[in-house]
Amino acid sequence: MSNIDVIIFFGYLIGITIFGSSFYRRNKTSSAFTTGSNSIPGWVIGMSIFATFVSSISYLALPGQAFMSNWNAFVFSLSIPFAIIVAVKFFVPHYRKINSPSAYTYLEDRFGSWARIYVSTCYLLTQLMRIGIILYLLALAIHAVFGWSIAAIIIVTGITVIIYSVLGGIQAVVWTDAIQGIILIAGALFCTGYILFDLPGGPGQLFAVASSENKFSLGSFNLNMVESTFWVVFIYGIFINLQNYGIDQNYVQRYVAARSEKEAKRSALYGGLLYIPVSMLFLFIGTALFVFYNSAAAGLPAELMEAAQSDRVFPYFIVQELPVGITGLLIASIFAAGMSTISTSLNSSATVFLTDYYERYFKKSATEKESMSFLYIATFSIGLTGIGIGLSLMNVTSALDAWWKLSSIFSGGMLGVFLLGIFTNAGSSTGAVLGVLSGIVVIAWLSLTKLFQLEETLVYQIHSYMTIVLGTTAIFLVGFLISLLNKSSESKKSENVT
Structure with missing residues (x-):
């Protein structure tokens, strides 16, 4: 210059x-x-x-x-x-x-x-x-x-x-x-x-x-x-x-x-x-x-x-x-x-x-x-x-591509926990814990598959951008369903006691 x-x-x-x-x-x-x-x-x-x-x-x-x-x-x-x-x-x-x-x-x-x-x-x-x-x-x-x-x-x-x-x-x-x-x-x-x-x-x-x-x-x-x-x-x-x-x-x-x-x-x-x-x-x-x-x-x-x-x-x-x-x-x-x-x-x-x-x-x-x-x-x-x-x-290779991939992985599906808490009344601590564990498994599975280039697996055919999508979805759905089951089970127990 x-x-x-x-x-x-x-x-x-x-x-x-x-x-x-x-x-x-x-x-x-x-x-x-x-x-x-x-x-x-x-x-x-x-x-x-x-x-x-x-x-x-x-x-x-x-x-x-x-x-x-x-x-x-x-x-x-x-x-x-x-x-x-x-x-x-x-x-x-x-x-x-x-x-x-x-x-x-x-x-x-x-x-x-x-x-x-x-x-x-x-x-x-x-x-x-x-x-x-x-x-x-x-x-x-x-x-x-x-x-x-x-x-x-x-x-x-x-x-x-x-x-x-x-x-x-x-x-x-x-x-x-x-x-x-x-x-x-x-x-x-x-x-x-x-x-x-x-x-x-x-x-x-x-x-x-x-x-x-x-x-x-x-x-x-x-x-x-x-x-x-x-x-x-x-x-x-x-x-x-x-x-x-x-x-x-x-x-x-x-x-x-x-x-x-x-x-x-x-x-x-x-x-x-x-x-x-x-x-x-x-x-x-x-x-x-x-x-x-x-x-x-x-x-x-x-x-x-x-x-x-x-x-x-x-x-x-x-x-x-x-x-x-x-x-x-x-x-x-x-x-x-x-x-x-x-x-x-x-x-x-x-x-x-x-x-x-x-x-x-x-x-x-x-x-x-x-x-x-x-x-x-x-x-x-x-x-x-x-x-x-x-x-x-x-x-x-590309800073933008690297940022999108890394943010998708490290975000860890954290959005799913917030969505479960704010938009549902059924979310419980047990359901949230199991939901997060399932989300971590999904994220780790997707990430490690890409890392070790396991081409023969079905997961390898999913783009890395989808890591946050699938991780968040897993947390929300599993957490919501487990919470509903717990709520239903507690209701039955209460009826039996009555």
Whole structure:
């Protein structure tokens, strides 16, 4: 990059870091650190929800996915409205009524402490993978710009975000998210316009070439579960997005942090729906890049044409093709957006450790000083673990594909426990336990079959995206049926006694 781009890049990051750190004075209590003392404006919460969802995973991996294949990933976005409707109608009022910084307090009241521990553990594993994936994607972007070691970038970035998260708390997270969301959308729009009018044949060339190559395809509509067909991705999206907007600590903290239930509902609705057109924009950029580099507009290094390098194409375009000044701003915004998303995971995970473990089992009468000290230690520990995971993901084929597969496995069907508790009256502790055990068996069976490549088994013919679907379904159905049987048995015993 030019010196101007470098100055803009570091100036922007320093400014965002200072802005986020300025909230340190407002984080003197654990309540302020985790929920902002329930005083954050609704529009900020909404933009924060959007920015948390989009992150660097979407900004880099979605264009890479569209460049490498087609728009199959957009089917995931099409499932979002179904999840948001359920979240706004049922989950947001539920959490506002409980008024706990942890999303998992309810499960202990409903089924016992084991349910709270199980689901919170699944959540923490998922967030660790998320942190690692985003650190890796950020390193790709910076490596494309400066040529620095990807491993070194992951380590330095991780440590920087840890410090930023400790100083800023949830208020710094949501306010910086709001800023990043606006800048990311503006940057994506600029890139789209630049590519369209820089093609030798103009916008018409893009649509002609992309259509002939079937780049706008949403995937096959076959009813098999072997490949990432339209229906596999759509069903997967419904379950993952129900989990995101319904039980994910990242979102639940924002619902609780809003000033009122009305603002919380509006934030969930607008923050989620905004992702749909923006994800379409990112995929369009990927398709446009495919046409751009397969025309006479510009050349692309041969190694970036490989599937394993697809996530690096957009950063390469930003550095090589965009005007001076814009390059630095876009790279900085991608980097800072990733920082905000990581800080969200760090803050929410530390909150879970505090409320679901430390204050519940180790220090029930902890002082504010002790709680704040624990939050700092938890944030550092989670961040360091995330750095280690990021280093281990350096050779994945597609970051988006890896994230979807890993989140499907580590989520552990946790959605099933919530659905059993909230939407049925028959759910009992015994039924929930047996349901979870059956879900774990299903998830382990599917995962291990893929891991050891047991092609001769029937399970091997099921796409890995379906892991969360089948695991959640097993938990809900088994838990519900066992609870009904127990209830029926207890009723018969009561009649016999009478």
